Amino acid sequence: MTAALGKDLIGLERLSPDQIRLILDTAEPFKEVSERPIKKVPALRGKTIVNLFFEASTRTRISFEFAEKRLSADTVNVAATGSAVQKGETLVDTAKNLEAMRIDMVVIRHASSGAAQFLGDRIRSNVVNAGDGKHEHPTQALLDLLTIRDKLGRIEGVKVCLVGDILHSRVARSNIWGLTKLGAQVAVCGPHSLMPRGIEELGVTVLRRVEEAIEWADVLNVLRLQLERMEAGFIPSLREYYRVFGVTVERLAKAPRALTVMHPGPMNRGVEIDSRVADGPHSVILDQVTNGVAVRMAVLYLLAGGKPELADAAKGPAAGGTD
Amino acid sequence: MAAPLLLQGGRVVDPSRDLDETADVLIQDGRIAAVGPGLGAPAGATVRDVRGTVVAPGLVDVHVHLREPGNEDEETIATGARAAAAGGFTAVCAMPNTDPVTDNQAAVGFIVRQSLRAGFARVYPIGAISVGQRGQQLAEFGEMVGAGAVAVSDDGKPVVSSHLMRTALEYARTFDIPVADHCEEPSLSAGGVMHEGLVATRLGLKGIPAAAEEIMVARDILLAELTGGRVHLCHLSTRGSVELMRRAKERGLRVTAEVTPHHLSLTETACERYDTHAKMNPPLREAADVAALRQALQDGVIDCVASDHAPHAYDEKEAAFDDAPFGIVGLETAFGVAYTELVQGGALTLPQLILRMSTVPAQVFGLAGGTLRPGAPADVVALDVTAGWSVDAARFHSKSRNTPFAGRSLTGRAALTLVAGKIVHDARAAAEG
Numbered sequence: 001m002t003a004a005l006g007k008d009l010i011g012l013e014r015l016s017p018d019q020i021r022l023i024l025d026t027a028e029p030f031k032e033v034s035e036r037p038i039k040k041v042p043a044l045r046g047k048t049i050v051n052l053f054f055e056a057s058t059r060t061r062i063s064f065e066f067a068e069k070r071l072s073a074d075t076v077n078v079a080a081t082g083s084a085v086q087k088g089e090t091l092v093d094t095a096k097n098l099e100a101m102r103i104d105m106v107v108i109r110h111a112s113s114g115a116a117q118f119l120g121d122r123i124r125s126n127v128v129n130a131g132d133g134k135h136e137h138p139t140q141a142l143l144d145l146l147t148i149r150d151k152l153g154r155i156e157g158v159k160v161c162l163v164g165d166i167l168h169s170r171v172a173r174s175n176i177w178g179l180t181k182l183g184a185q186v187a188v189c190g191p192h193s194l195m196p197r198g199i200e201e202l203g204v205t206v207l208r209r210v211e212e213a214i215e216w217a218d219v220l221n222v223l224r225l226q227l228e229r230m231e232a233g234f235i236p237s238l239r240e241y242y243r244v245f246g247v248t249v250e251r252l253a254k255a256p257r258a259l260t261v262m263h264p265g266p267m268n269r270g271v272e273i274d275s276r277v278a279d280g281p282h283s284v285i286l287d288q289v290t291n292g293v294a295v296r297m298a299v300l301y302l303l304a305g306g307k308p309e310l311a312d313a314a315k316g317p318a319a320g321g322t323d
Numbered sequence: 324m325a326a327p328l329l330l331q332g333g334r335v336v337d338p339s340r341d342l343d344e345t346a347d348v349l350i351q352d353g354r355i356a357a358v359g360p361g362l363g364a365p366a367g368a369t370v371r372d373v374r375g376t377v378v379a380p381g382l383v384d385v386h387v388h389l390r391e392p393g394n395e396d397e398e399t400i401a402t403g404a405r406a407a408a409a410g411g412f413t414a415v416c417a418m419p420n421t422d423p424v425t426d427n428q429a430a431v432g433f434i435v436r437q438s439l440r441a442g443f444a445r446v447y448p449i450g451a452i453s454v455g456q457r458g459q460q461l462a463e464f465g466e467m468v469g470a471g472a473v474a475v476s477d478d479g480k481p482v483v484s485s486h487l488m489r490t491a492l493e494y495a496r497t498f499d500i501p502v503a504d505h506c507e508e509p510s511l512s513a514g515g516v517m518h519e520g521l522v523a524t525r526l527g528l529k530g531i532p533a534a535a536e537e538i539m540v541a542r543d544i545l546l547a548e549l550t551g552g553r554v555h556l557c558h559l560s561t562r563g564s565v566e567l568m569r570r571a572k573e574r575g576l577r578v579t580a581e582v583t584p585h586h587l588s589l590t591e592t593a594c595e596r597y598d599t600h601a602k603m604n605p606p607l608r609e610a611a612d613v614a615a616l617r618q619a620l621q622d623g624v625i626d627c628v629a630s631d632h633a634p635h636a637y638d639e640k641e642a643a644f645d646d647a648p649f650g651i652v653g654l655e656t657a658f659g660v661a662y663t664e665l666v667q668g669g670a671l672t673l674p675q676l677i678l679r680m681s682t683v684p685a686q687v688f689g690l691a692g693g694t695l696r697p698g699a700p701a702d703v704v705a706l707d708v709t710a711g712w713s714v715d716a717a718r719f720h721s722k723s724r725n726t727p728f729a730g731r732s733l734t735g736r737a738a739l740t741l742v743a744g745k746i747v748h749d750a751r752a753a754a755e756g
């Protein structure tokens with residue numbers, strides 16, 4: 001019934017280029033829903049979705065929640081704070097409980113790589129990975145892809161450089177899979193102490209300096225630098241990071257061609273990105289946020305068994321939900 | 324006194340005497356009485372037809388975790404010794420990372436008593452190097468040896484302090500026991516859950532670099548040279564460690580090493596899909612490491628195979644990869660995995676494998692066994708190396724089931740295991756019963 005994507009969306013590594021394109025194409029008609037006065041379609045009416053967030057994330061959770069509500073699903077949010085997991089309940093018990101409650105879909109965010117896979121292997125509900133440890137964050141990469149396609153009209157052949165902490169970044173991994181599968185040229189740039197082993201073997205080029213990245217790329221996707229990385233000794237200081245790797249107006253001024261700047265958020269202004277860049281003409285950061293809802297609607301719709309060719313029709317007449 | 328037992332018509336492989344021929348083995352009063360063709364049964368002897376099997380000195384495993392005292396729901400000395408017998412082992416050495424730690428003579432004596440009470444494979448205790456395995460104060464080696472300890476180790480943890488490792492090697496010289504070290508530089512391995520390589524990068528798991536092991540291997544070799552002590556390196560996993568060992572052996576240092584069946588047969592790819600049964604420390608490495616480890620075992624650069632049998636309750640491994648404990652059970656699959664992968668795979672001959680799983684480990688840890696020489700204790704195994712079998716963890720004698728080999732088809736398993744002439748495992752009886 002869910003042949004288009006399979007039962008779960010765990011990561012982009014296991015999706016085919018056609019499946020990725022299908023999600024992006026399905027997102028197109030859903031973009032328009034968010035522009036309506038009544039932002040609701042009946043596509044997932046009667047479906048129950050649990051947003052299981054073991055790790056704090058306002059942005060991703062809200063984006064999923066809007067996507068679910070705009071599709072008319074019934075949703076429950078379970079946040080880490082005060083939840084059973086904090087009290088020592090294991091992931092497997094959580095899975096068994098969800099199964100017993102006959103939930104249709106689970107959106108999971110967890111600090112451990114593989115947590116989404118673990119859940120997906122143990123419950124019949126569809127599982128959507130909203131970020132697992134350092135593994136993948138597939139819907140973030142999908143919205144990044146959609147934003148690049150919107151802005152540049154294509155993905156194939158586009159030169160995209162991911163800048164920052166590649167080692168700890170699930171956004172980087174998902175972007176690498178998605179971009180390479182759709183034919184983009186991909187580079188990564190950041191301190192070598194934050195570069196994972198064997199990354200070149202995933203089909204990306206490693207650039208040593210951010211100036212090289214700016215000279216080479218059509219798109220810079222600037223990753224968030226966690227303060228903990230400095231405390232763990234991967235870099236000397238945030239100040240030096242900004243001086244060596246920060247994406248600044250001065251550096252962008254030397255770009256040989258029009259450059260698009262993306263950021264998955266939340267931003268550390270003045271650490272990985274200059275405020276004037278984030279708020280300036282290169283930035284498509286707010287387009288990313290808008291596309292996030294559409295992409296998540298597409299993923300939920302397809303996993304629930306929605307026919308891609310009917311996505312447009314599924315929007316149906318705007319439904320005045322009372323829930 | 325039990326009746327004499329004649330094992331008739333097997334292929335007798337005794338690496339301690341370079342013996343490989345069809346012969347009978349006569350066992351009397353718990354000892355090997357004679358080995359030779361057509362021995363004939365003395366009056367009152369039980370005759371056991373072992374044609375079609377390989378009769379060898381019982382296998383010896385110098386590295387197991389039996390979890391008693393402290394975690395008896397995972398394994399006990401009795402269930403571990405029973406699992407050992409089923410795997411063809413007649414002697415195992417129990418690591419001291421129990422709860423409480425086996426770091427004094429009373430604790431060592433407890434293990435000896437429990438193993439005698441169980442009466443399956445012999446269980447030799449290994450005492451802790453440091454009190455509580457805390458890496459600070461030396462444990463009382465002399466008293467522990469007096470109570471039956473055959474070596475010392477802080478396994479489960481590395482000996483972080485080079486000074487402590489040095490004094491342990493020096494102090495152990497009085498008792499002529501090996502000091503076994505789990506080689507891991509903790510500041511490099513901290514938080515790591517699998518090999519640092521492409522698979523870890525893809526799965527988003529923190530890696531443990533090969534250098535974390537090799538730094539400590541190099542240090543221990545240097546300290547063996549400095550002190551003249553006997554260092555034994557546990558479960559080597561990298562090609563770099565093999566190179567360091569090769570140079571140490573060339574220089575004639577008193578350094579020995581072991582390797583596990585899983586490091587000889589599996590790679591980091593076993594961790595795909597976050598399979599926690601492939602989570603162990605040291606981690607499964609790369610194909611080039613497996614090849615180097617196999618070559619080292621053939622050359623004798625690595626002395627022996629040890630299982631690192633590490634039982635865990637079923638639900639502990641039912642967790643996210645980061646949260647699952649390290650380690651797998653190995654006693655009941657060790658010979659089958661080694662025979663299938665190494666002998667059938669062409670890396671070792673059968674006598675070479677028995678040398679590395681029986682004769683040499685017994686010598687390294689100074690244990691009785693490892694030989695069928697007349698007069699030696701009758702610790703004997705008859706191995707069936709013809710029939711294939713499929714690993715069914717539910718049928719393990721071990722209390723735990725955490726194995727990455729579940730469902731694997733293997734060749735080679737114990738048909739009959741004897742300790743001091745007494746049958747402690749009989750596959751035929753087990754099948755009928």
Ligand SMILES: [Zn+2]
Nearest residue numbers: 478479505557
């Ligand atoms: Zn160990």
